[in-house]
Amino acid sequence: MNSKVEAAVGCFREGFSCSQAILSTYGGEFGLKGETALRAASGLGAGMGRLGEVCGAVTGALIVIGLKHGHTEAKDKETKEKTYALVRDYAGRFRLRHSSILCRDLLGCDISTPEGLEQARQKGLFTERCPQFVQAAAEILEDVL
Numbered sequence: 001m002n003s004k005v006e007a008a009v010g011c012f013r014e015g016f017s018c019s020q021a022i023l024s025t026y027g028g029e030f031g032l033k034g035e036t037a038l039r040a041a042s043g044l045g046a047g048m049g050r051l052g053e054v055c056g057a058v059t060g061a062l063i064v065i066g067l068k069h070g071h072t073e074a075k076d077k078e079t080k081e082k083t084y085a086l087v088r089d090y091a092g093r094f095r096l097r098h099s100s101i102l103c104r105d106l107l108g109c110d111i112s113t114p115e116g117l118e119q120a121r122q123k124g125l126f127t128e129r130c131p132q133f134v135q136a137a138a139e140i141l142e143d144v145l
């Protein structure tokens with residue numbers, strides 16, 4: 001396993017969210033300070049604030065793609081389209097590995113409900129499955145970057 005991939009998984013295992021693990025691991029090489037990355041990504045974990053939507057590891061990676069490839073001028077349509085294409089490619093690769101980019105699909109339960117969250121905790125899904133998603137997100141990101 002690549003050292004950055006290991007670092008992202010390690011960050012998640014320390015207790016940070018999936019989105020924080022990815023953005024804080026990769027953001028620094030694009031000028032984002034570690035503390036800023038942790039704060040910026042803090043609401044994206046568990047499918048955006050535990051809504052079960054797009055996996056936080058994926059959203060963290062998409063922000064990193066934007067940091068590297070994003071446009072900074074409103075009229076720069078070419079860079080915008082290139083970035084969108086990279087995002088679609090990234091999401092497609094993640095889907096190929098895990099069938100979905102949605103947290104609730106990946107976990108097999110709806111963590112936006114108290115019952116679904118309790119089910120995920122009882123089954124150990126956050127400790128069993130989520131590190132795999134963080135690892136896959138980082139591995140794909142390594143390839144895309």
